[in-house]
Amino acid sequence: EAAVTQSPRNKVTVTGGNVTLSCRQTNSHNYMYWYRQDTGHGLRLIHYSYGAGNLQIGDVPDGYKATRTTQEDFFLLLELASPSQTSLYFCASSPGQGRDTGQLYFGEGSKLTVL
Amino acid sequence: QQQVRQSPQSLTVWEGETTILNCSYEDSTFDYFPWYRQFPGKSPALLIAISLVSNKKEDGRFTIFFNKREKKLSLHITDSQPGDSATYFCAARRGTNAYKVIFGKGTHLHVLP
Numbered sequence: 001e002a003a004v005t006q007s008p009r010n011k012v013t014v015t016g017g018n019v020t021l022s023c024r025q026t027n028s029h030n031y032m033y034w035y036r037q038d039t040g041h042g043l044r045l046i047h048y049s050y051g052a053g054n055l056q057i058g059d060v061p062d063g064y065k066a067t068r069t070t071q072e073d074f075f076l077l078l079e080l081a082s083p084s085q086t087s088l089y090f091c092a093s094s095p096g097q098g099r100d101t102g103q104l105y106f107g108e109g110s111k112l113t114v115l
Numbered sequence: 116q117q118q119v120r121q122s123p124q125s126l127t128v129w130e131g132e133t134t135i136l137n138c139s140y141e142d143s144t145f146d147y148f149p150w151y152r153q154f155p156g157k158s159p160a161l162l163i164a165i166s167l168v169s170n171k172k173e174d175g176r177f178t179i180f181f182n183k184r185e186k187k188l189s190l191h192i193t194d195s196q197p198g199d200s201a202t203y204f205c206a207a208r209r210g211t212n213a214y215k216v217i218f219g220k221g222t223h224l225h226v227l228p
Contacts, residue, residue, distance in 0.1 A: 031214060042121075042204060042220035043159070050214070059217070090158060096214065103149060104206075104216060106158035 003027060006091050006107035013081050014115050021076040021110050023091030030096030032074040033104065034058070034066060036087040043090065049074060050096060081114045088112075118142055119207050121219035129227050134192040136222045138205030141186060146210035150179065150190050153202045153221075162203070163190070195226045 003026045013019050025032060033048040045058030047066035055066055063085060065077040078085055088111050092104040122137045138148070149164035165172040165179045165188070172179045178191045192199055202221045209215040 033216065035218070040220065043218040045215065045217060048215065056215070058215070094214070094216070103161050103164065104151075104159075106160070108158055 004091055004093050004105055004107035006089075006110045008110060009108065010111050012113045012115065015082055017078075017081045017114070019078040019081050019112065021078075021089055021091075021112070023074045023076070023107055024072050025074075025091075025093040025105070026072065027093050027095075027105060028071065029093035029105070030071070031094040032068060033092045033094070034064075034074065034076045035090045035092065036060065036085075037090060037109075038087050046076065046089075078112075081112075083114045086112060086114045118217050119205055119219040121203075121205050121222050123222060124220070125223045125225075127225045127227060128195050130195060130197060132195050134190075134195045134199070134224060134226070136190040136192075136203050136205070136224070138188040138190070138219060139186055140207050142207070142209065143186075144209050144211050145207040147208040148179070148181070148188055149206050149208070149216075150177075151204040151206060151218075153204065155201075159204060192224075195224075197226045197228050200224055200226050 005024050007022045034046040035043040044060045046064050047058050048056045049068040068074045091107040120139045146167045150162045151159035152162045153159040163174045163177045176193045180189045202223045204221045205219045
């Protein structure tokens with residue numbers, strides 16, 4: 001069974017605060033993704049990566065940085081958090097080979113509240 | 116700009132009915148279309164998927180019909196059960212640009228007993 005672990009699971013910060021969301025996968029997958037989920041918007045892609053040191057820009061990247069330090073670890077950074085970034089964040093990994101590249105394995109989510 | 120569109124936003128059916136969820140897209144570089152199901156408070160999980168080489172994909176009570184010419188897909192759930200109540204997301208993988216995977220806004224399904 002694919003395993004994707006996110007931390008923290010819940011985070012409260014203030015406007016202007018610095019937040020790092022962590023994601024680790026033990027599936028030996030090449031691809032990792034960060035999405036945010038908001039009511040009425042579904043899942044929106046922030047950043048993704050196909051390997052250590054690689055970063056691809058998603059559809060809603062403003063205000064977010066990301067870094068893939070190893071094949072296993074993908075971090076999402078909010079350096080000046082704003083209330084509009086209050087959301088549920090999901091990390092996912094994917095095999096990256098053939099048609100199954102589209103199959104994502106999700107972590108349990110990180111709920112971020114920016115006051 | 117919504118690259119993957121889903122309809123309806125919300126749907127209520129009776130137990131035993133067939134549910135039809137719709138999805139459309141415009142980008143011709145999309146080549147793989149997974150559907151995910153998300154129960155309240157849980158993470159999305161893959162339900163069924165189809166690629167460009169197929170017109171239909173079946174898995175138990177779940178079937179995807181794919182009209183490539185019109186760039187439309189539909190997910191049919193036969194004999195709908197209360198346990199099927201969830202949000203269903205249609206997604207699309209771009210075959211270029213490092214395999215970007217984009218989701219629609221989802222359809223919230225409620226199956227009444």
